[in-house]
Amino acid sequence: MTASQALPDALQTLAELTTLKVSVDDYVASVTLARPDKRNAFNDEVIAELNQAFTQLGSSEQVRVIVLAAEGKAFCAGADLNWMRAMADYSREENLADADKLAQMLSTLYCCPKPTIAAIQGDVYAGGIGLISACDIAIAVDSTNFCLSEVRLGLAPATISPYVIRAMGARAAHRYFLTAEVFDALEAQRIGLVHECVAAAELEDKVASVAKKLRNNSPNAVKECKQLVQYVAEATIDEALIAQTVEGIADIRASDEGKEGVQSFLQKRKPNWLS
Numbered sequence: 001m002t003a004s005q006a007l008p009d010a011l012q013t014l015a016e017l018t019t020l021k022v023s024v025d026d027y028v029a030s031v032t033l034a035r036p037d038k039r040n041a042f043n044d045e046v047i048a049e050l051n052q053a054f055t056q057l058g059s060s061e062q063v064r065v066i067v068l069a070a071e072g073k074a075f076c077a078g079a080d081l082n083w084m085r086a087m088a089d090y091s092r093e094e095n096l097a098d099a100d101k102l103a104q105m106l107s108t109l110y111c112c113p114k115p116t117i118a119a120i121q122g123d124v125y126a127g128g129i130g131l132i133s134a135c136d137i138a139i140a141v142d143s144t145n146f147c148l149s150e151v152r153l154g155l156a157p158a159t160i161s162p163y164v165i166r167a168m169g170a171r172a173a174h175r176y177f178l179t180a181e182v183f184d185a186l187e188a189q190r191i192g193l194v195h196e197c198v199a200a201a202e203l204e205d206k207v208a209s210v211a212k213k214l215r216n217n218s219p220n221a222v223k224e225c226k227q228l229v230q231y232v233a234e235a236t237i238d239e240a241l242i243a244q245t246v247e248g249i250a251d252i253r254a255s256d257e258g259k260e261g262v263q264s265f266l267q268k269r270k271p272n273w274l275s
Contacts, residue, residue, distance in 0.1 A: 020050065032069045032070060034070075040128075041076065047102055059113075064214065066117070069119040106130055106131070110134040118132040129193070132193070167192060172192075219273060221261065
């Protein structure tokens with residue numbers, strides 16, 4: 001089955017994308033970076049198409065989980081060389097406009113109302129680390145290498161930094177932002193950049209297993225929990241935060257899915273979103 005055949009009618013425009021392959025099967029969407037000859041590096045088109053894909057999939061009732069994957073030996077090598085050559089002659093105003101496109105795409109991914117999984121089959125450099133950091137869950141093949149290489153080029157990973165620092169923590173960011181050294185998947189797991197490392201032959205099954213768990217949970221509760229983590233992680237624990245969390249649990253308990261989930265548990269039956 002081709003990607004276009006697998007897409008619901010409301011998402012058929014995604015079949016026309018040229019740098020990505022998109023499919024949906026049993027509420028699980030797959031967005032695959034499909035420029036293996038360019039090591040799936042960013043350019044304007046890739047950024048625009050990622051923004052479009054996650055916007056449309058995030059708003060579709062036919063989707064409950066989104067997997068971000070890639071073809072080839074690299075997951076994402078950062079910026080495309082031709083794109084970098086063009087940027088070298090940009091004015092500050094042109095650089096601002098260009099960086100804003102990347103920033104908006106990362107924000108779209110991070111704020112996507114559907115849970116996201118990065119299925120990392122190959123090396124991840126520079127801006128690619130921003131992509132996986134903006135996902136909720138990251139699972140990597142154990143042979144993967146990672147590198148925040150910007151300082152080697154006299155640059156800084158500024159646009160991706162809000163997501164990368166949240167993923168690996170400030171202490172690890174101090175080291176890897178500054179040294180630009182390559183680190184392996186086990187180190188990425190140790191510092192929290194990825195959640196799990198698996199053998200290459202196990203990646204597909206592991207991602208499918210996690211996706212199934214997400215797909216089987218209450219769609220609204222998953223959405224609310226994702227927003228909860230993002231809000232609480234960035235907030236000071238004070239009376240306002242406590243009040244917000246109190247309101248949050250009251251609202252979700254009173255929601256249709258909240259009531260259905262509790263009742264189905266008490267009645268020892270499947271909730272209606274699994275029927």
